[in-house]
Amino acid sequence: MSSLATSHLRxxxxxxxxxxxxxxxxxxxSRRIAVLGPxxxxxxxxxxxxxxxxxADEGSFSVAGQGVATPAEVEAYRRSLGVLPQSFSALGSYSCAEFLEYVCWLKKVPRSSVPENVARALRAVDLEDRRDDRVRTLSGGMRRRLGLAQTMLGDPDVILMDEPTAGLDPEQRDRFAGAFERAAETALVVFTTHISVDVVNLAQEVVVLSEGRLRFVGTVDELAARGPGPGAPVSSESVDAGYIAVLRGDRSDPGDG
Ligand SMILES: Nc1ncnc2c1ncn2[C@@H]1O[C@H](COP(=O)(O)OP(=O)(O)OP(=O)(O)O)[C@@H](O)[C@H]1O
Incomplete structure:
Protein backbone atom coordinates (compact mmCIF):
# COMPACT_ATOMS: atom_id res chain seq x y z
CA MET A 1 0.00 0.00 0.00
CA SER A 2 1.23 3.51 -0.76
CA SER A 3 2.14 5.66 2.20
CA LEU A 4 2.39 8.83 0.12
CA ALA A 5 1.30 9.28 -3.47
CA THR A 6 1.20 12.41 -5.59
CA SER A 7 -0.44 12.68 -8.98
CA HIS A 8 0.46 15.39 -11.49
CA LEU A 9 0.99 18.06 -8.83
CA ARG A 10 1.53 21.48 -10.33
CA SER A 30 7.64 3.27 3.38
CA ARG A 31 7.08 5.19 6.61
CA ARG A 32 10.17 7.40 6.62
CA ILE A 33 10.49 9.34 3.42
CA ALA A 34 13.19 11.91 2.61
CA VAL A 35 12.58 14.48 -0.13
CA LEU A 36 15.97 15.45 -1.51
CA GLY A 37 16.89 17.98 -4.16
CA PRO A 38 19.09 20.97 -4.97
CA ALA A 56 -1.72 22.91 -5.73
CA ASP A 57 -2.84 24.53 -9.01
CA GLU A 58 -3.48 21.04 -10.39
CA GLY A 59 -3.14 17.43 -9.31
CA SER A 60 -3.74 15.61 -6.07
CA PHE A 61 -2.11 13.59 -3.34
CA SER A 62 -3.10 10.87 -0.94
CA VAL A 63 -1.65 9.68 2.35
CA ALA A 64 -2.05 6.07 3.50
CA GLY A 65 -4.55 5.54 0.70
CA GLN A 66 -6.77 8.42 1.85
CA GLY A 67 -7.43 11.26 -0.58
CA VAL A 68 -6.94 14.84 0.67
CA ALA A 69 -9.30 16.74 -1.62
CA THR A 70 -12.78 17.37 -0.26
CA PRO A 71 -13.20 19.79 2.68
CA ALA A 72 -14.08 16.85 4.97
CA GLU A 73 -10.98 14.91 3.85
CA VAL A 74 -8.75 17.96 4.34
CA GLU A 75 -10.16 18.53 7.82
CA ALA A 76 -9.68 14.89 8.86
CA TYR A 77 -6.15 14.91 7.44
CA ARG A 78 -5.24 18.13 9.29
CA ARG A 79 -6.38 16.57 12.54
CA SER A 80 -3.98 13.68 11.94
CA LEU A 81 -1.00 15.93 11.08
CA GLY A 82 2.08 17.25 12.91
CA VAL A 83 4.06 19.94 11.05
CA LEU A 84 7.54 21.40 11.56
CA PRO A 85 8.16 24.27 9.12
CA GLN A 86 11.66 25.51 8.26
CA SER A 87 11.11 28.80 10.05
CA PHE A 88 9.77 27.28 13.26
CA SER A 89 9.95 29.70 16.19
CA ALA A 90 8.36 28.95 19.53
CA LEU A 91 7.11 31.65 21.88
CA GLY A 92 10.31 32.71 23.65
CA SER A 93 8.77 33.89 26.90
CA TYR A 94 6.89 30.62 27.48
CA SER A 95 8.45 27.71 29.27
CA CYS A 96 8.85 24.56 27.16
CA ALA A 97 5.91 22.92 28.93
CA GLU A 98 3.71 26.03 28.57
CA PHE A 99 4.50 26.22 24.87
CA LEU A 100 3.58 22.55 24.37
CA GLU A 101 0.39 23.02 26.40
CA TYR A 102 -0.49 25.93 24.13
CA VAL A 103 0.02 23.76 21.02
CA CYS A 104 -2.17 21.06 22.63
CA TRP A 105 -4.88 23.68 22.98
CA LEU A 106 -4.47 24.72 19.33
CA LYS A 107 -4.66 21.07 18.28
CA LYS A 108 -7.74 20.49 20.46
CA VAL A 109 -6.07 17.73 22.46
CA PRO A 110 -8.58 16.78 25.21
CA ARG A 111 -7.70 18.65 28.40
CA SER A 112 -7.32 15.46 30.44
CA SER A 113 -4.68 14.14 27.99
CA VAL A 114 -2.56 17.32 27.90
CA PRO A 115 -0.19 16.52 30.81
CA GLU A 116 0.54 13.05 29.42
CA ASN A 117 1.03 14.41 25.87
CA VAL A 118 3.43 17.12 27.08
CA ALA A 119 5.42 14.73 29.30
CA ARG A 120 5.69 12.13 26.51
CA ALA A 121 6.79 14.70 23.93
CA LEU A 122 9.44 16.21 26.24
CA ARG A 123 10.72 12.72 27.06
CA ALA A 124 10.88 11.73 23.38
CA VAL A 125 13.08 14.71 22.50
CA ASP A 126 15.23 14.53 25.61
CA LEU A 127 14.11 17.89 27.04
CA GLU A 128 12.48 16.72 30.28
CA ASP A 129 15.07 18.59 32.34
CA ARG A 130 14.29 21.85 30.44
CA ARG A 131 10.53 21.53 31.09
CA ASP A 132 10.23 24.78 33.04
CA ASP A 133 12.95 26.77 31.26
CA ARG A 134 11.95 29.55 28.93
CA VAL A 135 12.16 28.73 25.24
CA ARG A 136 14.48 31.69 24.66
CA THR A 137 17.13 30.08 26.88
CA LEU A 138 17.39 26.93 24.71
CA SER A 139 20.20 26.31 22.22
CA GLY A 140 19.39 26.08 18.51
CA GLY A 141 19.49 22.27 18.61
CA MET A 142 17.17 22.15 21.64
CA ARG A 143 14.72 24.49 19.94
CA ARG A 144 14.67 22.23 16.92
CA ARG A 145 13.91 19.26 19.19
CA LEU A 146 11.15 21.29 20.84
CA GLY A 147 9.84 21.86 17.31
CA LEU A 148 9.83 18.10 16.81
CA ALA A 149 8.12 17.64 20.20
CA GLN A 150 5.21 19.88 19.17
CA THR A 151 4.64 17.76 16.02
CA MET A 152 4.07 14.71 18.24
CA LEU A 153 1.26 16.21 20.35
CA GLY A 154 -2.16 14.65 19.80
CA ASP A 155 -0.70 11.39 18.39
CA PRO A 156 -0.50 12.37 14.70
CA ASP A 157 -0.54 9.71 11.98
CA VAL A 158 1.63 11.88 9.72
CA ILE A 159 4.54 14.21 10.57
CA LEU A 160 5.92 16.62 7.95
CA MET A 161 9.22 18.46 8.44
CA ASP A 162 10.94 21.00 6.20
CA GLU A 163 14.73 20.75 6.48
CA PRO A 164 14.57 19.80 10.17
CA THR A 165 18.34 19.46 10.69
CA ALA A 166 19.55 22.47 8.67
CA GLY A 167 22.22 24.36 10.61
CA LEU A 168 22.63 21.75 13.38
CA ASP A 169 26.12 20.62 14.33
CA PRO A 170 26.89 16.86 14.16
CA GLU A 171 26.24 16.26 17.89
CA GLN A 172 22.89 18.08 17.76
CA ARG A 173 22.01 16.26 14.54
CA ASP A 174 22.68 12.99 16.33
CA ARG A 175 20.41 13.93 19.21
CA PHE A 176 17.77 15.05 16.75
CA ALA A 177 18.04 11.62 15.05
CA GLY A 178 17.27 9.88 18.36
CA ALA A 179 14.18 12.03 18.86
CA PHE A 180 13.18 11.50 15.23
CA GLU A 181 13.33 7.69 15.76
CA ARG A 182 10.86 7.99 18.63
CA ALA A 183 8.52 10.23 16.61
CA ALA A 184 8.65 7.80 13.68
CA GLU A 185 7.62 4.83 15.83
CA THR A 186 3.97 5.73 15.50
CA ALA A 187 3.75 8.14 12.54
CA LEU A 188 4.52 8.29 8.85
CA VAL A 189 7.28 10.90 8.56
CA VAL A 190 8.09 12.91 5.44
CA PHE A 191 10.96 15.39 5.60
CA THR A 192 12.88 17.54 3.14
CA THR A 193 16.64 17.78 3.30
CA HIS A 194 19.88 18.66 1.53
CA ILE A 195 21.94 16.50 3.81
CA SER A 196 22.95 12.98 2.76
CA VAL A 197 23.73 11.94 6.35
CA ASP A 198 20.07 12.60 7.16
CA VAL A 199 19.03 10.31 4.34
CA VAL A 200 21.27 7.55 5.68
CA ASN A 201 20.29 8.02 9.33
CA LEU A 202 16.62 8.91 9.11
CA ALA A 203 15.03 7.67 5.88
CA GLN A 204 13.96 4.36 4.39
CA GLU A 205 12.91 5.78 1.04
CA VAL A 206 14.03 8.81 -0.96
CA VAL A 207 12.26 11.05 -3.44
CA VAL A 208 14.70 13.13 -5.50
CA LEU A 209 13.33 16.26 -7.16
CA SER A 210 14.82 18.84 -9.42
CA GLU A 211 13.05 21.68 -11.19
CA GLY A 212 9.76 20.49 -9.72
CA ARG A 213 10.00 17.07 -11.35
CA LEU A 214 10.72 13.58 -10.14
CA ARG A 215 14.26 12.29 -10.72
CA PHE A 216 14.18 9.21 -8.53
CA VAL A 217 12.04 7.35 -6.03
CA GLY A 218 13.33 4.27 -4.26
CA THR A 219 14.99 2.94 -1.16
CA VAL A 220 18.14 4.47 0.31
CA ASP A 221 20.03 1.33 -0.81
CA GLU A 222 18.78 1.78 -4.36
CA LEU A 223 19.89 5.42 -4.41
CA ALA A 224 23.31 4.49 -3.01
CA ALA A 225 23.65 1.79 -5.68
CA ARG A 226 23.22 4.44 -8.40
CA GLY A 227 26.64 5.82 -7.44
CA PRO A 228 29.43 3.29 -7.02
CA GLY A 229 27.13 0.50 -8.25
CA PRO A 230 25.10 -2.39 -6.79
CA GLY A 231 26.41 -3.81 -3.53
CA ALA A 232 28.00 -0.52 -2.43
CA PRO A 233 27.57 -0.03 1.31
CA VAL A 234 25.07 2.65 2.25
CA SER A 235 26.98 5.70 3.47
CA SER A 236 26.70 9.45 3.02
CA GLU A 237 29.37 9.15 0.29
CA SER A 238 27.49 6.49 -1.71
CA VAL A 239 24.19 8.34 -1.24
CA ASP A 240 25.84 11.57 -2.45
CA ALA A 241 27.31 9.75 -5.44
CA GLY A 242 23.93 8.17 -6.24
CA TYR A 243 22.18 11.51 -5.87
CA ILE A 244 24.62 13.21 -8.26
CA ALA A 245 24.25 10.35 -10.76
CA VAL A 246 20.46 10.64 -10.59
CA LEU A 247 20.57 14.42 -11.12
CA ARG A 248 22.88 13.94 -14.11
CA GLY A 249 20.57 11.26 -15.45
CA ASP A 250 23.48 8.80 -15.67
CA ARG A 251 21.18 5.79 -15.65
CA SER A 252 17.51 5.60 -16.45
CA ASP A 253 15.09 5.13 -13.60
CA PRO A 254 11.75 3.38 -14.00
CA GLY A 255 10.29 5.97 -11.60
CA ASP A 256 11.23 8.91 -13.82
CA GLY A 257 8.36 10.60 -15.43
N1 LIG B 1 7.19 33.27 -3.52
C1 LIG B 1 7.82 32.89 -4.63
N2 LIG B 1 7.70 33.63 -5.76
C2 LIG B 1 8.30 33.22 -6.90
N3 LIG B 1 9.04 32.10 -7.01
C3 LIG B 1 9.20 31.36 -5.92
C4 LIG B 1 8.61 31.69 -4.67
N4 LIG B 1 8.95 30.74 -3.76
C5 LIG B 1 9.72 29.85 -4.42
N5 LIG B 1 9.87 30.22 -5.71
C6 LIG B 1 10.62 29.49 -6.74
O1 LIG B 1 10.04 28.20 -6.86
C7 LIG B 1 11.04 27.20 -7.05
C8 LIG B 1 10.94 26.14 -5.97
O2 LIG B 1 11.19 26.75 -4.69
P1 LIG B 1 11.22 25.89 -3.34
O3 LIG B 1 11.42 26.89 -2.23
O4 LIG B 1 10.05 25.01 -3.28
O5 LIG B 1 12.55 25.01 -3.55
P2 LIG B 1 13.42 24.22 -2.49
O6 LIG B 1 13.74 22.91 -3.12
O7 LIG B 1 12.71 24.17 -1.18
O8 LIG B 1 14.71 25.12 -2.38
P3 LIG B 1 15.71 25.33 -1.12
O9 LIG B 1 16.45 24.05 -0.98
O10 LIG B 1 16.59 26.44 -1.61
O11 LIG B 1 14.89 25.68 0.08
C9 LIG B 1 12.37 27.95 -7.07
O12 LIG B 1 12.70 28.21 -8.42
C10 LIG B 1 12.06 29.24 -6.34
O13 LIG B 1 12.90 30.28 -6.80
Missing part, protein backbone atom coordinates in the same frame (compact mmCIF):
# COMPACT_ATOMS: atom_id res chain seq x y z
CA UNK A 11 2.19 24.72 -8.50
CA UNK A 12 3.48 27.95 -10.04
CA UNK A 13 4.72 30.80 -7.91
CA UNK A 14 5.25 34.55 -8.17
CA UNK A 15 4.40 37.00 -10.89
CA UNK A 16 6.52 35.09 -13.35
CA UNK A 17 4.62 31.91 -12.49
CA UNK A 18 7.75 29.83 -11.85
CA UNK A 19 6.68 26.15 -12.01
CA UNK A 20 7.89 25.07 -8.56
CA UNK A 21 6.09 21.72 -8.99
CA UNK A 22 5.83 20.63 -12.59
CA UNK A 23 3.47 17.67 -12.81
CA UNK A 24 5.05 15.79 -9.93
CA UNK A 25 3.92 12.16 -9.75
CA UNK A 26 5.35 9.50 -7.44
CA UNK A 27 4.33 6.74 -5.07
CA UNK A 28 6.30 6.02 -1.91
CA UNK A 29 5.54 3.00 0.24
CA UNK A 39 18.15 24.57 -4.13
CA UNK A 40 14.99 25.55 -5.91
CA UNK A 41 13.99 21.93 -6.64
CA UNK A 42 10.51 22.44 -5.18
CA UNK A 43 10.97 20.71 -1.81
CA UNK A 44 9.47 23.49 0.31
CA UNK A 45 6.64 23.93 -2.16
CA UNK A 46 5.86 20.21 -1.92
CA UNK A 47 6.05 20.44 1.89
CA UNK A 48 3.61 23.36 1.87
CA UNK A 49 1.16 21.51 -0.38
CA UNK A 50 1.39 18.32 1.73
CA UNK A 51 0.90 20.38 4.89
CA UNK A 52 -2.18 22.03 3.30
CA UNK A 53 -0.49 25.42 3.78
CA UNK A 54 -0.80 25.96 0.01
CA UNK A 55 -3.13 24.55 -2.62
Missing amino acids: KSLGRRRVPALDGLTFTAT NGAGKTTLFRVLATLAD
Whole structure:
Protein backbone atom coordinates (compact mmCIF):
# COMPACT_ATOMS: atom_id res chain seq x y z
CA MET A 1 0.00 0.00 0.00
CA SER A 2 1.23 3.51 -0.76
CA SER A 3 2.14 5.66 2.20
CA LEU A 4 2.39 8.83 0.12
CA ALA A 5 1.30 9.28 -3.47
CA THR A 6 1.20 12.41 -5.59
CA SER A 7 -0.44 12.68 -8.98
CA HIS A 8 0.46 15.39 -11.49
CA LEU A 9 0.99 18.06 -8.83
CA ARG A 10 1.53 21.48 -10.33
CA LYS A 11 2.19 24.72 -8.50
CA SER A 12 3.48 27.95 -10.04
CA LEU A 13 4.72 30.80 -7.91
CA GLY A 14 5.25 34.55 -8.17
CA ARG A 15 4.40 37.00 -10.89
CA ARG A 16 6.52 35.09 -13.35
CA ARG A 17 4.62 31.91 -12.49
CA VAL A 18 7.75 29.83 -11.85
CA PRO A 19 6.68 26.15 -12.01
CA ALA A 20 7.89 25.07 -8.56
CA LEU A 21 6.09 21.72 -8.99
CA ASP A 22 5.83 20.63 -12.59
CA GLY A 23 3.47 17.67 -12.81
CA LEU A 24 5.05 15.79 -9.93
CA THR A 25 3.92 12.16 -9.75
CA PHE A 26 5.35 9.50 -7.44
CA THR A 27 4.33 6.74 -5.07
CA ALA A 28 6.30 6.02 -1.91
CA THR A 29 5.54 3.00 0.24
CA SER A 30 7.64 3.27 3.38
CA ARG A 31 7.08 5.19 6.61
CA ARG A 32 10.17 7.40 6.62
CA ILE A 33 10.49 9.34 3.42
CA ALA A 34 13.19 11.91 2.61
CA VAL A 35 12.58 14.48 -0.13
CA LEU A 36 15.97 15.45 -1.51
CA GLY A 37 16.89 17.98 -4.16
CA PRO A 38 19.09 20.97 -4.97
CA ASN A 39 18.15 24.57 -4.13
CA GLY A 40 14.99 25.55 -5.91
CA ALA A 41 13.99 21.93 -6.64
CA GLY A 42 10.51 22.44 -5.18
CA LYS A 43 10.97 20.71 -1.81
CA THR A 44 9.47 23.49 0.31
CA THR A 45 6.64 23.93 -2.16
CA LEU A 46 5.86 20.21 -1.92
CA PHE A 47 6.05 20.44 1.89
CA ARG A 48 3.61 23.36 1.87
CA VAL A 49 1.16 21.51 -0.38
CA LEU A 50 1.39 18.32 1.73
CA ALA A 51 0.90 20.38 4.89
CA THR A 52 -2.18 22.03 3.30
CA LEU A 53 -0.49 25.42 3.78
CA ALA A 54 -0.80 25.96 0.01
CA ASP A 55 -3.13 24.55 -2.62
CA ALA A 56 -1.72 22.91 -5.73
CA ASP A 57 -2.84 24.53 -9.01
CA GLU A 58 -3.48 21.04 -10.39
CA GLY A 59 -3.14 17.43 -9.31
CA SER A 60 -3.74 15.61 -6.07
CA PHE A 61 -2.11 13.59 -3.34
CA SER A 62 -3.10 10.87 -0.94
CA VAL A 63 -1.65 9.68 2.35
CA ALA A 64 -2.05 6.07 3.50
CA GLY A 65 -4.55 5.54 0.70
CA GLN A 66 -6.77 8.42 1.85
CA GLY A 67 -7.43 11.26 -0.58
CA VAL A 68 -6.94 14.84 0.67
CA ALA A 69 -9.30 16.74 -1.62
CA THR A 70 -12.78 17.37 -0.26
CA PRO A 71 -13.20 19.79 2.68
CA ALA A 72 -14.08 16.85 4.97
CA GLU A 73 -10.98 14.91 3.85
CA VAL A 74 -8.75 17.96 4.34
CA GLU A 75 -10.16 18.53 7.82
CA ALA A 76 -9.68 14.89 8.86
CA TYR A 77 -6.15 14.91 7.44
CA ARG A 78 -5.24 18.13 9.29
CA ARG A 79 -6.38 16.57 12.54
CA SER A 80 -3.98 13.68 11.94
CA LEU A 81 -1.00 15.93 11.08
CA GLY A 82 2.08 17.25 12.91
CA VAL A 83 4.06 19.94 11.05
CA LEU A 84 7.54 21.40 11.56
CA PRO A 85 8.16 24.27 9.12
CA GLN A 86 11.66 25.51 8.26
CA SER A 87 11.11 28.80 10.05
CA PHE A 88 9.77 27.28 13.26
CA SER A 89 9.95 29.70 16.19
CA ALA A 90 8.36 28.95 19.53
CA LEU A 91 7.11 31.65 21.88
CA GLY A 92 10.31 32.71 23.65
CA SER A 93 8.77 33.89 26.90
CA TYR A 94 6.89 30.62 27.48
CA SER A 95 8.45 27.71 29.27
CA CYS A 96 8.85 24.56 27.16
CA ALA A 97 5.91 22.92 28.93
CA GLU A 98 3.71 26.03 28.57
CA PHE A 99 4.50 26.22 24.87
CA LEU A 100 3.58 22.55 24.37
CA GLU A 101 0.39 23.02 26.40
CA TYR A 102 -0.49 25.93 24.13
CA VAL A 103 0.02 23.76 21.02
CA CYS A 104 -2.17 21.06 22.63
CA TRP A 105 -4.88 23.68 22.98
CA LEU A 106 -4.47 24.72 19.33
CA LYS A 107 -4.66 21.07 18.28
CA LYS A 108 -7.74 20.49 20.46
CA VAL A 109 -6.07 17.73 22.46
CA PRO A 110 -8.58 16.78 25.21
CA ARG A 111 -7.70 18.65 28.40
CA SER A 112 -7.32 15.46 30.44
CA SER A 113 -4.68 14.14 27.99
CA VAL A 114 -2.56 17.32 27.90
CA PRO A 115 -0.19 16.52 30.81
CA GLU A 116 0.54 13.05 29.42
CA ASN A 117 1.03 14.41 25.87
CA VAL A 118 3.43 17.12 27.08
CA ALA A 119 5.42 14.73 29.30
CA ARG A 120 5.69 12.13 26.51
CA ALA A 121 6.79 14.70 23.93
CA LEU A 122 9.44 16.21 26.24
CA ARG A 123 10.72 12.72 27.06
CA ALA A 124 10.88 11.73 23.38
CA VAL A 125 13.08 14.71 22.50
CA ASP A 126 15.23 14.53 25.61
CA LEU A 127 14.11 17.89 27.04
CA GLU A 128 12.48 16.72 30.28
CA ASP A 129 15.07 18.59 32.34
CA ARG A 130 14.29 21.85 30.44
CA ARG A 131 10.53 21.53 31.09
CA ASP A 132 10.23 24.78 33.04
CA ASP A 133 12.95 26.77 31.26
CA ARG A 134 11.95 29.55 28.93
CA VAL A 135 12.16 28.73 25.24
CA ARG A 136 14.48 31.69 24.66
CA THR A 137 17.13 30.08 26.88
CA LEU A 138 17.39 26.93 24.71
CA SER A 139 20.20 26.31 22.22
CA GLY A 140 19.39 26.08 18.51
CA GLY A 141 19.49 22.27 18.61
CA MET A 142 17.17 22.15 21.64
CA ARG A 143 14.72 24.49 19.94
CA ARG A 144 14.67 22.23 16.92
CA ARG A 145 13.91 19.26 19.19
CA LEU A 146 11.15 21.29 20.84
CA GLY A 147 9.84 21.86 17.31
CA LEU A 148 9.83 18.10 16.81
CA ALA A 149 8.12 17.64 20.20
CA GLN A 150 5.21 19.88 19.17
CA THR A 151 4.64 17.76 16.02
CA MET A 152 4.07 14.71 18.24
CA LEU A 153 1.26 16.21 20.35
CA GLY A 154 -2.16 14.65 19.80
CA ASP A 155 -0.70 11.39 18.39
CA PRO A 156 -0.50 12.37 14.70
CA ASP A 157 -0.54 9.71 11.98
CA VAL A 158 1.63 11.88 9.72
CA ILE A 159 4.54 14.21 10.57
CA LEU A 160 5.92 16.62 7.95
CA MET A 161 9.22 18.46 8.44
CA ASP A 162 10.94 21.00 6.20
CA GLU A 163 14.73 20.75 6.48
CA PRO A 164 14.57 19.80 10.17
CA THR A 165 18.34 19.46 10.69
CA ALA A 166 19.55 22.47 8.67
CA GLY A 167 22.22 24.36 10.61
CA LEU A 168 22.63 21.75 13.38
CA ASP A 169 26.12 20.62 14.33
CA PRO A 170 26.89 16.86 14.16
CA GLU A 171 26.24 16.26 17.89
CA GLN A 172 22.89 18.08 17.76
CA ARG A 173 22.01 16.26 14.54
CA ASP A 174 22.68 12.99 16.33
CA ARG A 175 20.41 13.93 19.21
CA PHE A 176 17.77 15.05 16.75
CA ALA A 177 18.04 11.62 15.05
CA GLY A 178 17.27 9.88 18.36
CA ALA A 179 14.18 12.03 18.86
CA PHE A 180 13.18 11.50 15.23
CA GLU A 181 13.33 7.69 15.76
CA ARG A 182 10.86 7.99 18.63
CA ALA A 183 8.52 10.23 16.61
CA ALA A 184 8.65 7.80 13.68
CA GLU A 185 7.62 4.83 15.83
CA THR A 186 3.97 5.73 15.50
CA ALA A 187 3.75 8.14 12.54
CA LEU A 188 4.52 8.29 8.85
CA VAL A 189 7.28 10.90 8.56
CA VAL A 190 8.09 12.91 5.44
CA PHE A 191 10.96 15.39 5.60
CA THR A 192 12.88 17.54 3.14
CA THR A 193 16.64 17.78 3.30
CA HIS A 194 19.88 18.66 1.53
CA ILE A 195 21.94 16.50 3.81
CA SER A 196 22.95 12.98 2.76
CA VAL A 197 23.73 11.94 6.35
CA ASP A 198 20.07 12.60 7.16
CA VAL A 199 19.03 10.31 4.34
CA VAL A 200 21.27 7.55 5.68
CA ASN A 201 20.29 8.02 9.33
CA LEU A 202 16.62 8.91 9.11
CA ALA A 203 15.03 7.67 5.88
CA GLN A 204 13.96 4.36 4.39
CA GLU A 205 12.91 5.78 1.04
CA VAL A 206 14.03 8.81 -0.96
CA VAL A 207 12.26 11.05 -3.44
CA VAL A 208 14.70 13.13 -5.50
CA LEU A 209 13.33 16.26 -7.16
CA SER A 210 14.82 18.84 -9.42
CA GLU A 211 13.05 21.68 -11.19
CA GLY A 212 9.76 20.49 -9.72
CA ARG A 213 10.00 17.07 -11.35
CA LEU A 214 10.72 13.58 -10.14
CA ARG A 215 14.26 12.29 -10.72
CA PHE A 216 14.18 9.21 -8.53
CA VAL A 217 12.04 7.35 -6.03
CA GLY A 218 13.33 4.27 -4.26
CA THR A 219 14.99 2.94 -1.16
CA VAL A 220 18.14 4.47 0.31
CA ASP A 221 20.03 1.33 -0.81
CA GLU A 222 18.78 1.78 -4.36
CA LEU A 223 19.89 5.42 -4.41
CA ALA A 224 23.31 4.49 -3.01
CA ALA A 225 23.65 1.79 -5.68
CA ARG A 226 23.22 4.44 -8.40
CA GLY A 227 26.64 5.82 -7.44
CA PRO A 228 29.43 3.29 -7.02
CA GLY A 229 27.13 0.50 -8.25
CA PRO A 230 25.10 -2.39 -6.79
CA GLY A 231 26.41 -3.81 -3.53
CA ALA A 232 28.00 -0.52 -2.43
CA PRO A 233 27.57 -0.03 1.31
CA VAL A 234 25.07 2.65 2.25
CA SER A 235 26.98 5.70 3.47
CA SER A 236 26.70 9.45 3.02
CA GLU A 237 29.37 9.15 0.29
CA SER A 238 27.49 6.49 -1.71
CA VAL A 239 24.19 8.34 -1.24
CA ASP A 240 25.84 11.57 -2.45
CA ALA A 241 27.31 9.75 -5.44
CA GLY A 242 23.93 8.17 -6.24
CA TYR A 243 22.18 11.51 -5.87
CA ILE A 244 24.62 13.21 -8.26
CA ALA A 245 24.25 10.35 -10.76
CA VAL A 246 20.46 10.64 -10.59
CA LEU A 247 20.57 14.42 -11.12
CA ARG A 248 22.88 13.94 -14.11
CA GLY A 249 20.57 11.26 -15.45
CA ASP A 250 23.48 8.80 -15.67
CA ARG A 251 21.18 5.79 -15.65
CA SER A 252 17.51 5.60 -16.45
CA ASP A 253 15.09 5.13 -13.60
CA PRO A 254 11.75 3.38 -14.00
CA GLY A 255 10.29 5.97 -11.60
CA ASP A 256 11.23 8.91 -13.82
CA GLY A 257 8.36 10.60 -15.43
N1 LIG B 1 7.19 33.27 -3.52
C1 LIG B 1 7.82 32.89 -4.63
N2 LIG B 1 7.70 33.63 -5.76
C2 LIG B 1 8.30 33.22 -6.90
N3 LIG B 1 9.04 32.10 -7.01
C3 LIG B 1 9.20 31.36 -5.92
C4 LIG B 1 8.61 31.69 -4.67
N4 LIG B 1 8.95 30.74 -3.76
C5 LIG B 1 9.72 29.85 -4.42
N5 LIG B 1 9.87 30.22 -5.71
C6 LIG B 1 10.62 29.49 -6.74
O1 LIG B 1 10.04 28.20 -6.86
C7 LIG B 1 11.04 27.20 -7.05
C8 LIG B 1 10.94 26.14 -5.97
O2 LIG B 1 11.19 26.75 -4.69
P1 LIG B 1 11.22 25.89 -3.34
O3 LIG B 1 11.42 26.89 -2.23
O4 LIG B 1 10.05 25.01 -3.28
O5 LIG B 1 12.55 25.01 -3.55
P2 LIG B 1 13.42 24.22 -2.49
O6 LIG B 1 13.74 22.91 -3.12
O7 LIG B 1 12.71 24.17 -1.18
O8 LIG B 1 14.71 25.12 -2.38
P3 LIG B 1 15.71 25.33 -1.12
O9 LIG B 1 16.45 24.05 -0.98
O10 LIG B 1 16.59 26.44 -1.61
O11 LIG B 1 14.89 25.68 0.08
C9 LIG B 1 12.37 27.95 -7.07
O12 LIG B 1 12.70 28.21 -8.42
C10 LIG B 1 12.06 29.24 -6.34
O13 LIG B 1 12.90 30.28 -6.80
